Amino acid sequence: MSTLTKPNHIGRKISRIRELRDMKQEALAQALGTNQQAVSALENSETIDEQKLIEVAKALGVTVEAIKNFSEEGVINYFNTFNDSDNNFNHYNTCTFNPLDKLMETVEENKNLYERLLQAEKDKIEYLEKLLKGK
Structure with a gap:
């Protein structure tokens, strides 16, 4: 089930951000000072208290707003901007x-x-x- 079907499922948003950051549950658990089972339970929770959300955001290296406003569509749109012909990113990566x-x-x-x-x-x-x- 993606975050598009349940836009307010904070746990799934945390899970997707963690995956996009190429981080395992164990690594997040260590950063939070807990165990992998607790992270799994956290990612299955539809809501999370604000203090815990702040800790998770810090461990993931994102803001609380980034977690709350996360969407798969937004990520796809973000990465698609790198392929637009209007961008000059490739210009800066060319050796002279x-x-x-x-x-x-x-x-x-x-x-x-x-x-x-x-x-x-x-x-x-x-x-x-x-x-x-x-x-």
């Missing part, structure tokens, strides 16, 4: 450079730094050898 080129630039920089470090160490050894010969 070749990541492998950047990686190779970094490797070359590291190589140059190591060569400079090695040369500095050689110079230091040479200087110390001169000091020892002078004594």
Whole structure:
């Protein structure tokens, strides 16, 4: 039974939000300081007291209003907005450079730094050898 058939069934709304957040009942139970059976009973309850709802919302990382106003249709509409051609989301995810080129630039920089470090160490050894010969 979906939340569309019983829009005020808070327990089912909590269950769907938990599922959408890829959270198991055990994880929610741990966050609430209870056990899995209590969470199962909570998700089967049509109504929940306000204080418990606040705790559940915090554990799920959503607001109380998000739980109360949750609907499957709203979720579908939300995710469908990512597929609209009017959105420019894909524009922001497009690389304007070749990541492998950047990686190779970094490797070359590291190589140059190591060569400079090695040369500095050689110079230091040479200087110390001169000091020892002078004594």
